[in-house]
């Protein structure tokens with residue numbers, strides 16, 4: 243093995259004492275392939291099994307915690323006890339290959355397509371439409387949730403965590419990123435409330451922090467201390483008003499003291515720089531985050547780490563763990579190749595002739611090949 247790659251293959255111990263066998267994790271990726279009844283499909287099980295042999299931990303595609311949080315066609319359900327056997331199948335497929343299985347838990351809020359939610363009713367922190375591609379989608383003005391409904395959704399995140407525990411997962415990741423409901427409460431764009439859930443930066447943190455508390459309460463009641471709880475966030479929003487890097491550092495400062503087992507930033511480019519809200523916009527977001535976290539909790543970095551040398555360089559920036567997303571769709575043997583000293587054989591562009599070999603379902607394959615520029619090679 244190339245000595246430069248030693249770090250990424252070395253074990254890492256999470257704050258709750260759980261040992262990860264190496265530093266590479268699979269990023270959560272929606273695959274649009276679940277069965278119409280919301281159970282995990284055979285195709286999904288095969289797709290995950292194919293990608294769980296090298297990484298230390300697999301974070302699943304997000305599952306929704308209430309029916310009005312369904313954000314994607316072919317998304318699997320985590321909102322009902324009847325789903326425990328289905329959730330369990332996925333956990334087993336991952337764990338059988340030697341990786342920890344982490345269920346990502348989610349509510350889509352104003353990003354949900356109306357045809358996927360009961361009565362087409364879209365909900366969010368406030369009645370502000372999302373700007374998609376810079377244009378407000380006027381047809382989809384969400385309804386602001388009542389305080390009681392907010393409490394119910396917080397409870398639902400705990401309930402899905404309880405199901406994850408029953409289903410045999412090693413942990414859950416709270417999806418507070420990518421513009422979905424948890425982020426909508428933190429964002430000054432989507433949260434214009436004047437009750438205890440909004441009005442100031444501090445109050446906009448109420449919902450995300452309450453979800454952390456509820457998930458941790460359920461874990462304490464139903465699981466052992468080895469059960470992993472992580473939190474994912476996006477550092478900035480392009481809209482004005484919108485979340486700035488400065489806002490995120492304040493949230494991260496709070497999250498770092500919450501007793502979580504990891505934080506996970508969502509970035510398309512590991513080296514991206516801060517847009518606004520901090521002094522130095524030439525400094526990378528990762529640098530700012532590491533400084534603020536100050537070793538209180540591990541940070542998972544991510545974003546266009548295609549080659550082993552990209553990963554070695556990223557570890558030198560100071561992150562203890564790295565997530566790979568598209569890279570593991572393109573080359574499921576990424577980690578094994580590094581371990582065997584064959585890192586120069588890592589494939590970095592999707593081979594459009596190899597859908598079957600890559601074990602990719604039709605719905606995911608179609609999205610990949612019809613979205614130019616998203617995956618290298620398309």
Ligand SMILES: Cc1cc2nc3c(=O)[nH]c(=O)nc-3n(C[C@H](O)[C@H](O)[C@H](O)COP(=O)(O)O)c2cc1C
Nearest residue numbers: 269270271272303304509510545546547566567568
């Ligand atoms: C097909 C696809 C689906 C995704 N779905 C999710 C998701 O369910 N939850 C999430 O937090 N991020 C999701 N992401 C973002 C990835 O986790 C990751 O942050 C992003 O792809 C950048 O990492 P990469 O350059 O290694 O692919 C998705 C990305 C892709 C490509």
